[in-house]
Amino acid sequence: MICLESNHDIIMHIDMDYFFAACEELRHPELKGKAMAVGTSRFEDREKGVVQTCNYEARKFGVKSGMPTSMAFKLCKELEYLQSDEFYYEDVSGKIMEYLKSLGYKMEIMSIDEAALDLGEMPYEVAINVAKETKDAVRKKFGLPSTIGLSTGKNFAKMACDKAKPDGLIMVKTDEIKDFLKDMAVEKIPGVGPKTKEKLNRMKLSTIGDISRSNKMDLIAELGSFGSQLYNLSNGVDTSKIIDTNVILSISRERTMAASTSDINEIDPMIKKLVAEVMSDLGKKRYLFKTIGVKVRYEDFTEKIKSRNLHHYTDSEEILYSNSRNLISSLLYGKKARKIGVRVSDFNDIKKQKKLF
Numbered sequence: 435m436i437c438l439e440s441n442h443d444i445i446m447h448i449d450m451d452y453f454f455a456a457c458e459e460l461r462h463p464e465l466k467g468k469a470m471a472v473g474t475s476r477f478e479d480r481e482k483g484v485v486q487t488c489n490y491e492a493r494k495f496g497v498k499s500g501m502p503t504s505m506a507f508k509l510c511k512e513l514e515y516l517q518s519d520e521f522y523y524e525d526v527s528g529k530i531m532e533y534l535k536s537l538g539y540k541m542e543i544m545s546i547d548e549a550a551l552d553l554g555e556m557p558y559e560v561a562i563n564v565a566k567e568t569k570d571a572v573r574k575k576f577g578l579p580s581t582i583g584l585s586t587g588k589n590f591a592k593m594a595c596d597k598a599k600p601d602g603l604i605m606v607k608t609d610e611i612k613d614f615l616k617d618m619a620v621e622k623i624p625g626v627g628p629k630t631k632e633k634l635n636r637m638k639l640s641t642i643g644d645i646s647r648s649n650k651m652d653l654i655a656e657l658g659s660f661g662s663q664l665y666n667l668s669n670g671v672d673t674s675k676i677i678d679t680n681v682i683l684s685i686s687r688e689r690t691m692a693a694s695t696s697d698i699n700e701i702d703p704m705i706k707k708l709v710a711e712v713m714s715d716l717g718k719k720r721y722l723f724k725t726i727g728v729k730v731r732y733e734d735f736t737e738k739i740k741s742r743n744l745h746h747y748t749d750s751e752e753i754l755y756s757n758s759r760n761l762i763s764s765l766l767y768g769k770k771a772r773k774i775g776v777r778v779s780d781f782n783d784i785k786k787q788k789k790l791f
């Protein structure tokens with residue numbers, strides 16, 4: 435009889451494809467099918483910033499994340515450009531994460547558009563079906579493409595996912611892991627950046643297979659405990675555990691004002707309104723927060739974001755209001771604000787205790 439059970443928990447790593455750009459395609463459907471990039475600078479200064487994400491149409495021209503936008507426009511003359519909108523992407527991300535969490539597995543949020551779910555021990559076929567259903571549901575509910583990697587181990591699941599991009603689904607079974615890894619470049623291991631890569635290359639280790647055949651003690655001498663981890667991973671051993679994280683990363687509200695103004699007293703009613711809305715959302719979730727952030731968009735469409743970490747968790751509307759007002763006020767410098775935003779983040783996992791009387 436063939437045993438279908440895997441030896442360890444199956445980890446499902448889901449990563450949204452070209453997330454910021456995909457979010458923009460959602461609200462600008464006219465840009466779909468066109469080469470498009472999301473970057474750091476406002477439209478008027480679009481040649482001065484850096485590309486944060488671009489869609490696959492832009493990638494065909496060689497446009498990449500991290501590239502100066504000036505170079506992107508040289509590579510692709512007809513490139514559509516949008517300034518990134520952090521609040522909006524976080525909002526979309528929050529909804530996706532909430533949905534993924536509702537599937538009922540232990541889940542770790544890895545970044546704004548990546549999460550790892552511990553499916554537990556289950557037959558590979560069942561895990562593949564869970565992944566297919568999840569991918570389809572995310573596409574249907576949010577209109578966004580994603581890629582899923584399945585494997586035993588958080589790192590292997592992520593590497594499988596990277597390999598399957600875009601819009602893919604890959605399962606790497608326990609007995610396939612070493613073969614899957616052996617010819618990959620060392621920098622494909624999560625956490626291996628340019629510096630570690632250089633160190634490894636100096637040790638004449640360029641593939642993961644090379645690391646698996648190297649001396650563990652030499653790796654530890656060179657890289658400390660990460661060296662030991664690299665050795666284990668290269669040999670198909672991934673002991674990392676999913677750390678269940680709070681699903682909601684932030685709650686925010688933003689709105690354009692009826693008239694632009696540099697007078698904090700004129701902005702005040704809008705601050706109160708946004709604070710009340712954030713508090714209402716927060717109350718439904720029964721969270722405490724520790725970080726307050728604000729955003730100001732000026733008349734010239736430039737934006738500034740500022741945040742403050744409190745010493746204690748709180749759910750006080752007064753604290754949120756006074757800090758938001760101070761932060762926004764500090765961002766005005768006599769300039770007229772057109773749109774403002776208020777955000778709370780860094781939530782406490784523990785729901786508020788019931789009062790004892």
Ligand SMILES: [Mg+2]
Pocket residue numbers: 449450451452453547
């Ligand atoms: Mg992604």
